[in-house]
Amino acid sequence: MPSCKEISTILSSHQELPFYKKVQLHIHLILCSQCLKYKKQLDLITTNMKKLYEKKTAVSQAEIDKWKESYQEFLIQNGANVNHEDKK
Numbered sequence: 001m002p003s004c005k006e007i008s009t010i011l012s013s014h015q016e017l018p019f020y021k022k023v024q025l026h027i028h029l030i031l032c033s034q035c036l037k038y039k040k041q042l043d044l045i046t047t048n049m050k051k052l053y054e055k056k057t058a059v060s061q062a063e064i065d066k067w068k069e070s071y072q073e074f075l076i077q078n079g080a081n082v083n084h085e086d087k088k
């Protein structure tokens with residue numbers, strides 16, 4: 001089983017994984033709520049960055065504030081803990 005540190009590196013890299021690595025990753029995310037929260041945070045950031053890129057125009061301050069607000073709400077709801085230590 002890969003460590004939380006390895007999982008966070010894999011999640012951050014966005015690279016295509018061999019099948020057995022995908023299975024390991026999936027199992028780890030089922031068992032480790034901290035890494036699952038980290039994955040959700042990354043997904044949220046990625047989604048918003050894609051939206052920003054697709055617009056290809058300047059984003060209003062109001063829109064940035066809205067994103068910040070929704071991200072902060074997300075962190076509060078899920079317990080912000082991006083830099084968690086391995087529990088070993």
Ligand SMILES: [Zn+2]
Nearest residue numbers: 004007032035
């Ligand atoms: Zn983990």
